[in-house]
Amino acid sequence: MMAVKKPPITTREYWAPGHAACAGCGPAIVMKLATKAFSEAMEEKYGDPNAFAIVHATGCMEVVSAVFPYTAWKAPWIHVAFENAAAAASGVEAAWKKLGRKGKILAIGGDGGTADIGLQALSGMLERRHNVVYLMYDNEAYMNTGIQRSSSTPYGAWTTTSPPGKYSIGEDKPKKWVALIAAAHQVPYVATASIGDPYDFYRKMKKAASVDGPAFVQVLAPCVPGWRIPSEKTVEIAKLAIETGLWPLFEIENGDFHNIKFQRFPKDGKFKKPIEDYLRLQGRFKHLFKKPEAIQELKNQIKELWRILGKEVELP
Amino acid sequence: MAESPFKADIERVQKEYSEKMTPGAIVYIPGSSVVNKTGSWRVFMPKFNKDKCVRCFLCYTLCPEPAIYLDEESYPVFDYDYCKGCGICANECPTKAIEMVRESK
Amino acid sequence: MPMRKVMKGNEAAAWAAKLAKPKVIAAFPITPSTLVPEKISEFVADGELDAEFIKVESEHSAISACVGASAAGVRAFTATASQGLALMHEILFIAAGMRLPIVMAIGNRSLSAPINIWNDWQDTISERDTGWMQFYAENNQEALDLILIAFKVAEDERVLLPAMVGFDAFILTHTVEPVEIPDQEVVDEFLGEYVPKHAYLDPARPITQGSLGFPAHYMEARYKVWEAMENAREVIKEVFDEFEKKFGRRYHMIEEYKTEDAEIILLTMGSLAGTLKDFVDKKREEGVKIGAAKMTVYRPFPIEEIKALAKKAKVLAILEKNVSFGIGGAVFADASRALVNEKEKPILLDFILGLGGRDVTFEQLEEVVEISKKALEGEKVEEINWIGLRKEIL
Numbered sequence: 001m002m003a004v005k006k007p008p009i010t011t012r013e014y015w016a017p018g019h020a021a022c023a024g025c026g027p028a029i030v031m032k033l034a035t036k037a038f039s040e041a042m043e044e045k046y047g048d049p050n051a052f053a054i055v056h057a058t059g060c061m062e063v064v065s066a067v068f069p070y071t072a073w074k075a076p077w078i079h080v081a082f083e084n085a086a087a088a089a090s091g092v093e094a095a096w097k098k099l100g101r102k103g104k105i106l107a108i109g110g111d112g113g114t115a116d117i118g119l120q121a122l123s124g125m126l127e128r129r130h131n132v133v134y135l136m137y138d139n140e141a142y143m144n145t146g147i148q149r150s151s152s153t154p155y156g157a158w159t160t161t162s163p164p165g166k167y168s169i170g171e172d173k174p175k176k177w178v179a180l181i182a183a184a185h186q187v188p189y190v191a192t193a194s195i196g197d198p199y200d201f202y203r204k205m206k207k208a209a210s211v212d213g214p215a216f217v218q219v220l221a222p223c224v225p226g227w228r229i230p231s232e233k234t235v236e237i238a239k240l241a242i243e244t245g246l247w248p249l250f251e252i253e254n255g256d257f258h259n260i261k262f263q264r265f266p267k268d269g270k271f272k273k274p275i276e277d278y279l280r281l282q283g284r285f286k287h288l289f290k291k292p293e294a295i296q297e298l299k300n301q302i303k304e305l306w307r308i309l310g311k312e313v314e315l316p
Numbered sequence: 317m318a319e320s321p322f323k324a325d326i327e328r329v330q331k332e333y334s335e336k337m338t339p340g341a342i343v344y345i346p347g348s349s350v351v352n353k354t355g356s357w358r359v360f361m362p363k364f365n366k367d368k369c370v371r372c373f374l375c376y377t378l379c380p381e382p383a384i385y386l387d388e389e390s391y392p393v394f395d396y397d398y399c400k401g402c403g404i405c406a407n408e409c410p411t412k413a414i415e416m417v418r419e420s421k
Numbered sequence: 422m423p424m425r426k427v428m429k430g431n432e433a434a435a436w437a438a439k440l441a442k443p444k445v446i447a448a449f450p451i452t453p454s455t456l457v458p459e460k461i462s463e464f465v466a467d468g469e470l471d472a473e474f475i476k477v478e479s480e481h482s483a484i485s486a487c488v489g490a491s492a493a494g495v496r497a498f499t500a501t502a503s504q505g506l507a508l509m510h511e512i513l514f515i516a517a518g519m520r521l522p523i524v525m526a527i528g529n530r531s532l533s534a535p536i537n538i539w540n541d542w543q544d545t546i547s548e549r550d551t552g553w554m555q556f557y558a559e560n561n562q563e564a565l566d567l568i569l570i571a572f573k574v575a576e577d578e579r580v581l582l583p584a585m586v587g588f589d590a591f592i593l594t595h596t597v598e599p600v601e602i603p604d605q606e607v608v609d610e611f612l613g614e615y616v617p618k619h620a621y622l623d624p625a626r627p628i629t630q631g632s633l634g635f636p637a638h639y640m641e642a643r644y645k646v647w648e649a650m651e652n653a654r655e656v657i658k659e660v661f662d663e664f665e666k667k668f669g670r671r672y673h674m675i676e677e678y679k680t681e682d683a684e685i686i687l688l689t690m691g692s693l694a695g696t697l698k699d700f701v702d703k704k705r706e707e708g709v710k711i712g713a714a715k716m717t718v719y720r721p722f723p724i725e726e727i728k729a730l731a732k733k734a735k736v737l738a739i740l741e742k743n744v745s746f747g748i749g750g751a752v753f754a755d756a757s758r759a760l761v762n763e764k765e766k767p768i769l770l771d772f773i774l775g776l777g778g779r780d781v782t783f784e785q786l787e788e789v790v791e792i793s794k795k796a797l798e799g800e801k802v803e804e805i806n807w808i809g810l811r812k813e814i815l
Contacts (some may be wrong), residue, residue, distance in 0.1 A: 018351060
């Protein structure tokens, strides 16, 4: 009698359907997988898969999921404000400590609520070594307010506040990597991930939930309307980001920048797919194809990013 | 017959769902979003060909709602009450066991 | 046996926090309230207070952490003043809207600009719309007592609103006065433990806090906050009664001093009330029919008590350390609202004084009485009067 195949992720559910996320929403996939991964880690560590609470910043995922009188969440969950998820999470963690409640706190924010307005609170939480995982779902702009640029918006991207035009290439600043800022706090665990490799993301969430102390995970989660992509291509594009070298997958533990662990890194440092394959599928980069020098600038930035991470790469 | 993992939530919502204002507008019923049948959103719907399915679980892993659960043999079951027709499952399926077809209502 | 010690207002507030046994304190330093978190961290370091003290990186994070802790179901406390309170502004509305019984001590200090570290009420007055209850202390004993009272009222199921207790910068925060520290056992009987009935973050009962309220629901949620604040009127009086029974000190929404046959009544809040009592004694010796009143509770605004007070006076002079540009002092505006439809009401006069720590002297109070007397005699006077201005530098 053959045993029935089991899925590689738990079938426990903490994210219920009926929420108002767009069809094909990348961050929605993140919400589902992150909570499942967290519960697996809590079960392994404390014998209780439910031993966690979520503190969630204002943003797309918060707004589509917790609308009085309904909620998509099946774990204890709180939303306070836009920029303070990490601070509120610090308070919840402290309360749980005093209540003797075992488990870990999961703070969630988009790049909107984290990279800019939320950076102070994030830094404070990490520096004080709270037992919190901060998960930043990165759709690379302030999506909930209608696609305005954030410091996480990549070079060349169209957003409503960085529109290409006669005098503009679109976003003209290189992407700020919050993961590296987090790693500089020398916290136990920092990782980048992408829903293009969901099981890598799942493993990293579990790891982040399992370590003692603060952790930070930055996961690429494409936005259908914001990136101007067809809804079925969300995961495919998030995978291309990895395969083209544009989105480094790595883990940094205790701020050890000299011993970064990489995932999906081609052995010879030669990425197989050109960044153009990634850009071509997205309306937000359409205008770049009239400006090949802009695409070259983007490639230079990506090469430089890898060099800072300690790797020489070749980008086709 | 496979049961949706949200069956209990659906039943609870049928009995207890209310707009009665709570202190702080706190929502006391977890998973009560099941009251919204977002299946009404879609234009295309996933058509599943079980013969081609190799149970890689990718569709189950990736569905954003989730509107895919697993039956007793771990084959995917599509929950058309909630499926928004995004097409990610069809796009990612390695054996093309899912096809997005225009829904005729 | 309650201990008697001499201490600054800041220390009294820290002692109140210690006695109330919050499980989480998150605070950031700012003059003049810095000593409150400093003293509390000493208590925690020596094991005298079993709490998590979060050394947050800003006041906005301080109140955010308190919201998180209170929402998780524990008693939470913080202290700040002036710019720090202003920085908390958006979260104050959220704390009240989420019905979290957080208590905060405020060393009443002016707001920039210009930057000024000294006393007035602008910081707390500017938060009067937030849904937080507001208490003002006349002296360091009151600072301690009102914090305990605030916790009890806040956590009452009929209220469930946060509360701030103001005490004047430097005049109280840094001035040493004798204070009776109640026994921990009696405080435990009075306050008990905070057992959250509505808001908690418990995996066994997963709830969603901080939901979005569409137009179809938002107004009802706000109405419930309104109801809670109205309920607070009764609850505060009950708690004042209980406090007197347990600790022997009596508090009022408005405390009156020699008002029985007064023609002019001077109304204020905070430490200025102490000055007024001395001033009234002096004027009474001179034969002036004058009395004083101290408003201890500013939110909910004591409407009935103002109506009752107003019946006793021909001129009600409101002395306040704040101003709302474009209209006048906030207490004057609120008192006017309380009396607006009364068939008979006294002449109401507004006196803006003591801003930015300017001492309120008997000389200034004489000017207040002079203007009030003129009004009494039917002369036309300004409704809003700035007292103690250095006209020579204007």
